[in-house]
Amino acid sequence: MSLTETTPGAGTPAGVEPSLATVGLTKAFGGVRAVDDATVTFHHGKINALIGPNGSGKTTFFNCVTGMIRPDAGEVTYRGRTITRRSPNRIAAAGIGRSFQLCRIFPRLTVLENVLVGVRPQGLAHRLRGARHGADIDRARELLRRVGIDHLEHAEARDISYGQQKLLELAGVLMVEPETIMLDEPAGGVNPALIGRIGTLVRELNAEGRTFVIVEHNMEMVMSLSDHVVVFDRGRPIAAGTPDEVQGDPRVLEAYLGV
Numbered sequence: 482m483s484l485t486e487t488t489p490g491a492g493t494p495a496g497v498e499p500s501l502a503t504v505g506l507t508k509a510f511g512g513v514r515a516v517d518d519a520t521v522t523f524h525h526g527k528i529n530a531l532i533g534p535n536g537s538g539k540t541t542f543f544n545c546v547t548g549m550i551r552p553d554a555g556e557v558t559y560r561g562r563t564i565t566r567r568s569p570n571r572i573a574a575a576g577i578g579r580s581f582q583l584c585r586i587f588p589r590l591t592v593l594e595n596v597l598v599g600v601r602p603q604g605l606a607h608r609l610r611g612a613r614h615g616a617d618i619d620r621a622r623e624l625l626r627r628v629g630i631d632h633l634e635h636a637e638a639r640d641i642s643y644g645q646q647k648l649l650e651l652a653g654v655l656m657v658e659p660e661t662i663m664l665d666e667p668a669g670g671v672n673p674a675l676i677g678r679i680g681t682l683v684r685e686l687n688a689e690g691r692t693f694v695i696v697e698h699n700m701e702m703v704m705s706l707s708d709h710v711v712v713f714d715r716g717r718p719i720a721a722g723t724p725d726e727v728q729g730d731p732r733v734l735e736a737y738l739g740v
C-alpha cells in the first residue's frame with residue numbers, strides 16, 4: 482500500500498508538485514503530543530489550507546516547519562530540499578514567509594516603518610537604518626497600496642484596526658518576496674469586509690504564482706478559497722483533498738462534531 486493510501490495528506494496527485502512537506506513530524510510539550518507523527522504534503526502553486534479543531538496542533542505544526550520551535554522528530558522539506566531544524570531566517574531565505582495567529586507588528590512604529598523592518602533580518606535599529614533606501618520605501622508604499630492601507634502610512638501601528646494590522650503584517654511578509662506564504666488565521670478577529678479583501682488578495686497573489694498554506698477556522702473562507710485542504714486532529718492529518726472531498730469525509734465530521 483502506498484503512503485498516500487495509508488496517510489491522509491501525505492501524497493500528491495499526478496501533475497501536482499510538492500511544496501512544503503513533512504514526514505513523521507513530532508513535537509511534544511510535556512505529555513501533550515501537539516504534533517504527532519504528522520506526514521503532510523502541500524501543493525506547489527496552490528492555495529492549501531490546514532484546518533482542525535482547537536488544539537489540534539496547527540500552530541505548533543507551523544512553528545516547527547518555519548523554525549520557530551524545534552521538532553522532536555521528523556523531516557521537513559521544501560520543494561524536495563530538507564529544511565528540518567533550520568533557523569527561521571534560513572527558512573525565510575529558502576522562500577517561505579509567514580504571518581502569526583496574533584499579529585506580530587511593532588505597535589509604536591508607523592505603518593510604513595513596520596513594512597520596512599521586514600526587509601532585513603538583523604536587529605530592529607539596523608533594519609530601519611538599512612531600509613531607508615528609496616527603492617525599499619517605494620516598494621513598501623506599493624505593498625501598502627496593494628493591501629489597501631497606504632492612506633495609513635504615517636499612523637502608528639497600534640492605532641489601526643486589528644484587521645488593518647493583519648493587512649499590514651501581510652504587506653511585511655510580501656516585502657521579502659516569498660514564494661510560499663503561510664498565514665496563521667488571517668480572518669481571525671477581522672470584520673467581514675476586510676476578510677473579503679484578504680481573500681481577494683490571496684487569490685490575486687496565488688494567480689501571480691505564490692503558494693499559500695493557510696490555517697483558518699473560518700470555514701466559508703477556507704472552502705471558497707482553497708484548492709487543497711488538510712485536516713488535523715490530535716496532532717496528525719486525518720483527511721486531505723479538495724474542499725468537497727474533506728467536507729464529505731466522515732472522519733472530519735467526527736473530529737469537529739465528536740459524532
Ligand SMILES: Nc1ncnc2c1ncn2[C@@H]1O[C@H](COP(=O)(O)OP(=O)(O)OP(=O)(O)O)[C@@H](O)[C@H]1O
Pocket residue numbers: 510513514515533534535536537538539540541542
Ligand atoms: N508552548 C506550549 N506549551 C505547552 N503546551 C502547548 C504549547 N503550545 C501548544 N501547546 C499544546 O499543544 C496542543 C496543540 O496546540 P496548537 O496551538 O498547536 O493547536 P491549534 O490547532 O493551533 O489550536 P487553535 O486552533 O486553538 O489555535 C494544545 O493541547 C496546546 O495546549
